[in-house]
Amino acid sequence: MSKVYNFSAGPSMLPEAVMKEVQKEFLDFNGIGAGVIEISHRSKDYLAIAEKAAADLRDLMNIPDNYKVLFMHGGGRGVFANLPMNLGTAEGSADYIVTGAWSGYAAEEAVKYTHVNSMRGDFVNADGKVELKLKDLPLKKDAAYVHMCMNETIHGIEIFDAPETGDVPLVADISSCILSRRMDVSRYGMLYGGAQKNIGPSGITIVIVREDLIGHAQSITPAIWDYKVTADHDSMLNTPNTFAWYFAGKVFAWLKSIGGVEAMEAMNKEKSELLYGFIDSSDFYSNNVAVSARSRMNIPFFLKDSSLDQQFIAEAKANNLISLKGHRVLGGMRASLYNAMPLEGVKALVSFMEKFEKAHK
Amino acid sequence: MSKVYNFSAGPSMLPEAVMKEVQKEFLDFNGIGAGVIEISHRSKDYLAIAEKAAADLRDLMNIPDNYKVLFMHGGGRGVFANLPMNLGTAEGSADYIVTGAWSGYAAEEAVKYTHVNSMRGDFVNADGKVELKLKDLPLKKDAAYVHMCMNETIHGIEIFDAPETGDVPLVADISSCILSRRMDVSRYGMLYGGAQKNIGPSGITIVIVREDLIGHAQSITPAIWDYKVTADHDSMLNTPNTFAWYFAGKVFAWLKSIGGVEAMEAMNKEKSELLYGFIDSSDFYSNNVAVSARSRMNIPFFLKDSSLDQQFIAEAKANNLISLKGHRVLGGMRASLYNAMPLEGVKALVSFMEKFEKAHK
Numbered sequence: 001m002s003k004v005y006n007f008s009a010g011p012s013m014l015p016e017a018v019m020k021e022v023q024k025e026f027l028d029f030n031g032i033g034a035g036v037i038e039i040s041h042r043s044k045d046y047l048a049i050a051e052k053a054a055a056d057l058r059d060l061m062n063i064p065d066n067y068k069v070l071f072m073h074g075g076g077r078g079v080f081a082n083l084p085m086n087l088g089t090a091e092g093s094a095d096y097i098v099t100g101a102w103s104g105y106a107a108e109e110a111v112k113y114t115h116v117n118s119m120r121g122d123f124v125n126a127d128g129k130v131e132l133k134l135k136d137l138p139l140k141k142d143a144a145y146v147h148m149c150m151n152e153t154i155h156g157i158e159i160f161d162a163p164e165t166g167d168v169p170l171v172a173d174i175s176s177c178i179l180s181r182r183m184d185v186s187r188y189g190m191l192y193g194g195a196q197k198n199i200g201p202s203g204i205t206i207v208i209v210r211e212d213l214i215g216h217a218q219s220i221t222p223a224i225w226d227y228k229v230t231a232d233h234d235s236m237l238n239t240p241n242t243f244a245w246y247f248a249g250k251v252f253a254w255l256k257s258i259g260g261v262e263a264m265e266a267m268n269k270e271k272s273e274l275l276y277g278f279i280d281s282s283d284f285y286s287n288n289v290a291v292s293a294r295s296r297m298n299i300p301f302f303l304k305d306s307s308l309d310q311q312f313i314a315e316a317k318a319n320n321l322i323s324l325k326g327h328r329v330l331g332g333m334r335a336s337l338y339n340a341m342p343l344e345g346v347k348a349l350v351s352f353m354e355k356f357e358k359a360h361k
Numbered sequence: 362m363s364k365v366y367n368f369s370a371g372p373s374m375l376p377e378a379v380m381k382e383v384q385k386e387f388l389d390f391n392g393i394g395a396g397v398i399e400i401s402h403r404s405k406d407y408l409a410i411a412e413k414a415a416a417d418l419r420d421l422m423n424i425p426d427n428y429k430v431l432f433m434h435g436g437g438r439g440v441f442a443n444l445p446m447n448l449g450t451a452e453g454s455a456d457y458i459v460t461g462a463w464s465g466y467a468a469e470e471a472v473k474y475t476h477v478n479s480m481r482g483d484f485v486n487a488d489g490k491v492e493l494k495l496k497d498l499p500l501k502k503d504a505a506y507v508h509m510c511m512n513e514t515i516h517g518i519e520i521f522d523a524p525e526t527g528d529v530p531l532v533a534d535i536s537s538c539i540l541s542r543r544m545d546v547s548r549y550g551m552l553y554g555g556a557q558k559n560i561g562p563s564g565i566t567i568v569i570v571r572e573d574l575i576g577h578a579q580s581i582t583p584a585i586w587d588y589k590v591t592a593d594h595d596s597m598l599n600t601p602n603t604f605a606w607y608f609a610g611k612v613f614a615w616l617k618s619i620g621g622v623e624a625m626e627a628m629n630k631e632k633s634e635l636l637y638g639f640i641d642s643s644d645f646y647s648n649n650v651a652v653s654a655r656s657r658m659n660i661p662f663f664l665k666d667s668s669l670d671q672q673f674i675a676e677a678k679a680n681n682l683i684s685l686k687g688h689r690v691l692g693g694m695r696a697s698l699y700n701a702m703p704l705e706g707v708k709a710l711v712s713f714m715e716k717f718e719k720a721h722k
Contacts, residue, residue: 004394008401011603019388019396026384033365033681035380037562037608040369040684073564074434074585077599081583112581196600201398203434203564203602220473220581222442224435238438239557241564242372243604247398320394323401 005345008323009153009298010176010197013340018250037243041236046246050234053249060252060261063185063208070207071235071245073224075194076102076175078205080109082225083171086217087190088114088144095143095168097121099132099159100152101329102173107147113218117143122157122293130155131290134163145169145189151177151295153197154327156287156334158295162187169213176297178206179255180339181265189213195244197297198339200251204244255339264339271337271346272296278350284357302332308360309333319352321345366706369684370514370659371537371558374701379611397607402600407607411595414610421613421622424546424569431568432596432606434585436555437463437536439566441470443586444532447578448551449475449505456504456529458482460493460520461513462690463534468508474579478504483518483654491516492651495524506530506550512538512656514558515688517648517695519656523548530574537658539567540616541700542626550574556605558658559700561612565605616700625700632698632707633657639711645718663693669721670694680713682706 006013029036032045039046054069063069072078083106088094093115096107099122107118119138125131139146146165151158153176162170169189176197185191190209196202207227214227223229224238255264276294279285279301287294287301303309309332316324326332335349367374390397393406400407415430424430433439444467449455454476457468460483468479480499486492500507507526512519514537523531530550537558546552551570557563568588575588584590585599616625637655640646640662648655648662664670673694677685687693696710 006395006399008399008404011399011401011600013395013399019399023384023387026387027380032683034367034374034683038367038369038372038374038380040372041563043369043684073436073439074583075599077585078434078583081585109584112583194600196603201602201604202402202600203605222435222439222473223470224438224442238436239372239555239563241562241602241605242557243562244564244602322393322395323404 004320004322005341005348006322007335007337007341007349009327009334009336010338011202012197012323012336012338014200015251015254015340018247018254021250022247036246041239041242046242049246049249053245053252056249056252056256057206060179060255061183061185061208066211067185067208068211068214068227068231070209070227070230071240072205072207072230073241075202075205076173076192077105077109078225079173079192079207080106081113082221083145083147083190083192084110084113085221085225086227087169087171087213088218090114090218092142092144093117093140095119095139095146097134097137097146097148097163099149100155100157102152102154102175103147103149106149106173110147114144121148125290127290129288129290130157130293132157132159132293134159134161137163139165139168141166141168143168145171147171147173149173151175151297153298153336154329156289156295156298156300157293158297160292169210177295179261179264180268180297182261195248197336200247201244204241204248267343268296268337268339271341271343272299274343274346274350275299275335275337278353282357284361285353297338298334298336300326300330300332300334305360306331312356315356316352319348321349321352365681365683366702366709367683368696368698368702368710370688370695370697371699372563373558373684373697373699375561376612376615376701379608379615382611383608398604402597402603407603410607410610414606414613417610417613417617418567421540421616422544422546422569427572428546429570429572429575429588429592431570431588431591432601433566433568433591434602436563436566437534437553438466438470439586440534440553440568441467442474443582444506444508444551444553445471445474446582446586447588448530448532448574449579451475451579453503453505454478454501456480456500456507458495458498458507458509458524460510461516461518463513463515463536464508464510467510467534471508475505482509486651488651490649490651491518491654493518493520493654495520495522498524500526500529502527502529504529506532508532508534510534512536512658514659514697515690517650517656517659517661518654519658521653530571538656540622540625541629541658543622556609558697561608562605565602565609628704629657629698629700632702632704633660635704635707635711636660636696636698639714643718645722646714658699659695659697661687661691661693661695666721667692673717676717677713680709682710682713
């Protein structure tokens with residue numbers, strides 16, 4: 001095979017070193033004569049894997065002791081339902097800050113379980129760019145929580161300065177920016193995300209939740225989605241996605257080995273600045289997000305002449321740059337630069353974009 | 362590594378041929394330069410995998426056209442909640458036949474969403490053996506559905522003759538016997554199961570449901586657990602467990618290649634009869650289930666002298682026979698003989714049991 005750079009929004013590229021390690025021990029883990037996916041989640045061998053993964057994630061994110069780390073079923077959309085089930089009440093309300101597609105979906109789902117006070121956290125500024133406005137929001141003092149999406153995978157908008165919510169717990173969907181940069185976990189009541197961007201294979205969801213917020217689930221909460229039940233069973237009330245949990249543990253260990261989240265953040269800044277810098281220097285390509293709100297993970301961009309879109313995608317693929325087609329909601333292109341995307345991949349993309357521009361200008 | 366036979370109740374042994382194939386293409390699927398777990402679930406390459414898996418399962422189980430096949434999140438316990446959400450109502454009721462631990466858990470969870478009419482389907486007969494009694498049950502004519510567990514993984518009880526339920530849809534948990542023998546899908550309103558026994562890695566759940574039963578979900582049903590929404594999105598409202606779905610597809614293809622479910626059923630009969638036959642011929646070992654209710658998949662057995670249990674487990678392991686410890690609810694031993702367990706594995710177990718008996722009699 002030739003070296004391919006995969007800009008998919010997720011599932012996406014995973015660290016090559018981890019992929020090779022997992023392949024190597026696929027049939028025989030640790031000399032036990034069986035693969036990891038063939039052993040019980042309650043076996044000694046597996047429990048050691050699961051515990052180390054949780055401990056390494058705590059290390060990487062500096063998670064305080066009064067937070068639980070849960071490995072759950074259902075993806076981000078599962079949490080859209082089980083968050084209001086666990087932290088909200090049918091009579092009370094929760095605030096939802098909408099800054100793009102995913103925060104909007106979260107608010108829509110929550111309506112089934114609590115009263116939703118929804119508000120826009122973004123606007124289009126005088127230059128026609130999407131910008132964030134997270135001060136003076138109409139937050140309610142008696143809301144059960146405030147929800148935001150830290151990185152909007154479709155719209156390419158990232159929140160670097162989380163709003164102040166006083167005593168009301170702030171909850172953030174970090175599916176597509178988890179472990180991409182430092183975060184002060186203690187500022188949040190809960191952080192959560194699907195794994196299939198910066199962590200590993202799809203089908204596992206990480207919930208990091210402050211202990212005092214659990215134990216109050218609504219009576220309709222399914223057992224496997226009750227944070228207290230999940231915590232009390234070490235995320236094994238039923239069989240978890242053992243492969244994804246194991247793989248996530250390998251990614252955590254790999255991330256520690258290359259310098260942790262701080263080092264990763266520096267790399268992600270460099271990668272995204274390279275691509276944004278090139279787009280801004282060109283009048284052939286454009287991005288419609290204000291600099292202060294630009295995602296480092298997902299960079300949507302548009303060709304001036306959208307009739308060239310198909311050709312751009314086809315030629316990129318011929319150059320081993322795959323999955324650049326934008327989300328159907330926005331059209332155009334999108335380059336996702338998750339942790340596993342090396343700087344060389346972004347350089348290769350920029351170089352291709354330059355050539356394409358010259359050929360079509 | 363030496364050849365190990367793994368009798369775990371799940372996750373458990375998977376077909377060696379499939380394990381090797383998955384390992385081989387782990388880094389580069391079909392020459393695309395990326396592994397299956399690294400590509401979008403909405404990519405052309407992945408959709409082909411997903412569709413073929415669903416079609417092969419339809420073939421293998423002879424699933425009629427008026428049934429949907431869904432690939433979902435949450436495991437069997439997830440369905441314990443989303444079954445009453447989708448097929449039941451808060452005002453109405455559902456019948457639950459309890460024959461062991463898992464059917465009991467299903468009934469307990471359903472109480473959150475509907476009125477549960479629970480009844481025992483088993484009893485201890487004059488010989489002290491657990492037997493099924495599924496005729497003349499106190500079923501309600503206006504129940505939304507009747508629930509049963511076709512194979513009780515912990516108690517080793519299998520239902521071969523499903524009860525008659527007239528116009529009331531019969532729903533069966535087939536987590537631990539799916540694809541182990543022929544089933545007449547048209548007799549059921551719904552069949553469901555987690556994958557981690559006879560299909561593949563954990564973290565994906567298969568729901569086979571008659572079309573007329575979907576589209577009536579309660580308003581509190583999470584979007585990802587609404588069967589209609591799931592069907593309308595081809596099980597991809599959100600990102601499914603792409604690895605498990607892909608792996609399941611490989612197992613379905615493998616099963617077709619060796620003769621399908623009919624051939625597998627014959628092998629499973631042979632394997633289980635070998636072990637039960639040996640246990641019954643011995644007064645050192647015993648099984649407490651009546652012959653007509655014995656599971657072909659999970660065979661609990663007990664040593665006459667339970668003080669030898671630890672030694673039995675340790676010596677079995679030294680003989681490469683692993684995960685024979687019984688479930689904590691019952692104690693003793695349990696040998697799970699899923700589809701991927703070869704006859705040689707059962708022969709090796711029986712041979713070890715014979716030697717152990719001779720040494721300790």
